[in-house]
Amino acid sequence: MAETVHAEPPLIAGEAVRVGEDGRPTLIGSVCSDCATRVFPPVPLCPECMREDMAQVALGRSGRLYSYCTVHVAPRGWSVPYIAGYVDLPEGVRVFTHVVDAAEEQLSMEMEVELTTAVLGNDADGEAFSSYAFRPRRPEGDDA
Amino acid sequence: MREVSVIGAGMVRFGKQPDKTLAEIAWPAVKQAIDDSGVAKSDIGAAWCGTALGGMMSGQRVLKAIGLTGLPIVNVENACSSSSSAFREAWIAVASGLYDVALVIGVEKLTRFGGGTLPLEREDFEVAHGMVMPALYGMRAKRYMHDYGLTAEQLAGVAVKAHDHGALNADAQYRNRITVDEVMAARPIADPFTLLHCCPSGDGAAALVIAADSVASRYSSKPIRVLASELASGKYLTGYRDMTTPEITVRGAKEAYEMAGVGPEDVDVAEVHDAFTIAELLYYEALGFCERGDAARLLEDGETSLGGRIPVNPSGGLLSKGHPVGATGAAQMVEIVRQLRGECDERQVDGAKVGLTHCTGGGISGFDHGACSIHVFCN
Numbered sequence: 406m407a408e409t410v411h412a413e414p415p416l417i418a419g420e421a422v423r424v425g426e427d428g429r430p431t432l433i434g435s436v437c438s439d440c441a442t443r444v445f446p447p448v449p450l451c452p453e454c455m456r457e458d459m460a461q462v463a464l465g466r467s468g469r470l471y472s473y474c475t476v477h478v479a480p481r482g483w484s485v486p487y488i489a490g491y492v493d494l495p496e497g498v499r500v501f502t503h504v505v506d507a508a509e510e511q512l513s514m515e516m517e518v519e520l521t522t523a524v525l526g527n528d529a530d531g532e533a534f535s536s537y538a539f540r541p542r543r544p545e546g547d548d549a
Numbered sequence: 550m551r552e553v554s555v556i557g558a559g560m561v562r563f564g565k566q567p568d569k570t571l572a573e574i575a576w577p578a579v580k581q582a583i584d585d586s587g588v589a590k591s592d593i594g595a596a597w598c599g600t601a602l603g604g605m606m607s608g609q610r611v612l613k614a615i616g617l618t619g620l621p622i623v624n625v626e627n628a629c630s631s632s633s634s635a636f637r638e639a640w641i642a643v644a645s646g647l648y649d650v651a652l653v654i655g656v657e658k659l660t661r662f663g664g665g666t667l668p669l670e671r672e673d674f675e676v677a678h679g680m681v682m683p684a685l686y687g688m689r690a691k692r693y694m695h696d697y698g699l700t701a702e703q704l705a706g707v708a709v710k711a712h713d714h715g716a717l718n719a720d721a722q723y724r725n726r727i728t729v730d731e732v733m734a735a736r737p738i739a740d741p742f743t744l745l746h747c748c749p750s751g752d753g754a755a756a757l758v759i760a761a762d763s764v765a766s767r768y769s770s771k772p773i774r775v776l777a778s779e780l781a782s783g784k785y786l787t788g789y790r791d792m793t794t795p796e797i798t799v800r801g802a803k804e805a806y807e808m809a810g811v812g813p814e815d816v817d818v819a820e821v822h823d824a825f826t827i828a829e830l831l832y833y834e835a836l837g838f839c840e841r842g843d844a845a846r847l848l849e850d851g852e853t854s855l856g857g858r859i860p861v862n863p864s865g866g867l868l869s870k871g872h873p874v875g876a877t878g879a880a881q882m883v884e885i886v887r888q889l890r891g892e893c894d895e896r897q898v899d900g901a902k903v904g905l906t907h908c909t910g911g912g913i914s915g916f917d918h919g920a921c922s923i924h925v926f927c928n
């Protein structure tokens with residue numbers, strides 16, 4: 406039997422993130438068909454008007470870093486230190502995230518960041534897990 | 550609604566007591582409050598017990614130890630605001646005329662979880678993605694530093710003041726004074742916080758006996774009147790939020806001041822929820838003790854230290870007195886009751902007439918905090 410090879414450890418974000426055939430992630434939110442309230446992660450019920458008519462939408466891949474801080478002490482499983490942050494997406498949604506590919510000194514408030522994925526820790530069985538993350542925005546075409 | 554006063558207060562020193570059960574931690578505080586009040590056990594109509602992580606039937610387990618059973622006992626969970634929420638339920642019941650005398654307990658035993666950050670609800674999306682309370686407050690601090698020019702040294706000053714006060718409180722978990730340099734050099738937890746920017750984990754309990762004013766003077770020569778008993782939950786926002794101002798506290802303070810018929814300028818002493826250094830500064834502004842962006846100046850000018858215009862956390866606060874989550878709200882009230890009775894010796898705020906307690910917490914995605922409870926008292 407052929408061995409299954411995973412290109413990347415499993416994502417823990419459930420239906421909140423999709424990875425396309427090109428390997429690029431997209432965050433998924435919900436928009437209310439009635440009152441246009443937008444929510445991340447996706448939910449079945451509108452928290453504004455209570456209608457159960459939410460459509461899933463792909464959210465923008467880049468946003469602005471509202472705040473961030475390096476976390477040195479976290480529950481078992483997370484690879485510390487890591488940088489926690491909040492990213493404001495142009496759709497009016499704020500997303501909690503890990504910020505990767507940068508030291509804290511390289512970050513600044515309101516800087517442009519873009520979506521990626523990253524290995525963030527190990528589960529109880531010692532298996533690595535990953536999720537969506539943001540990193541400082543790179544110039545167009547520099548997708549390495 | 551009838552007027553209600555606190556007639557008894559008790560607490561045990563906060564700290565790590567892994568070898569004691571929850572009931573063993575709490576009963577001395579309850580006994581002290583009842584003895585202090587002068588009521589007989591049989592006078593107590595009902596009891597409310599606040600605990601965040603104490604487990605099922607915490608109030609019954611505690612009251613079994615002192616033989617106060619058979620009465621209605623209600624267990625209340627509201628994270629850090631558990632026992633201040635319990636107090637509000639008791640206040641409603643006495644004010645409405647259902648009972649003349651009621652008991653409030655706050656208790657927590659955090660040592661049963663080991664050390665580290667407070668265990669949060671794993672079903673929450675952000676918690677499942679690595680949110681911890683120090684990171685939430687850390688991001689608030691970083692943004693405030695960016696927006697208002699607060700420095701790490703100024704922030705460390707909050708911990709120094711807390712320990713200066715806690716050194717004078719026999720019930721405080723930490724009774725050592727510290728310097729800004731020691732705060733800055735401690736083990737990093739979540740930037741900009743070192744260990745000394747964060748409240749310690751521990752165990753503890755506090756209790757209060759309240760009574761309708763119509764019977765209070767029968768028991769107590771120094772009843773402390775409840776001017777306002779306020780509780781709010783956080784507003785869930787799906788979008789952006791200004792993390793440099795705690796909306797739940799701003800909203801709650803407005804309600805509490807209206808109910809009490811006093812303003813922030815009338816408050817002589819306050820116990821606020823300084824779970825992390827930045828929190829105390831945010832609450833100076835949210836409670837109206839100073840304007841937005843002025844909190845560091847207020848601290849540096851000594852206005853919130855003992856001897857200042859509005860001493861904040863004379864008990865040492867969460868940073869020095871400790872923060873056994875469910876016990877904190879009741880313990881804040883014990884401090885304010887003792888301040889308003891003039892019983893605080895070296896840390897007494899001279900001539901204090903109006904005191905305020907503020908207790909808020911509960912990390913949930915999309916909320917500022919899950920709950921916030923503010924009380925105003927006068928002598």
Ligand SMILES: [Zn+2]
Pocket residue numbers: 437438439440441442451452453454455456
């Ligand atoms: Zn809607």
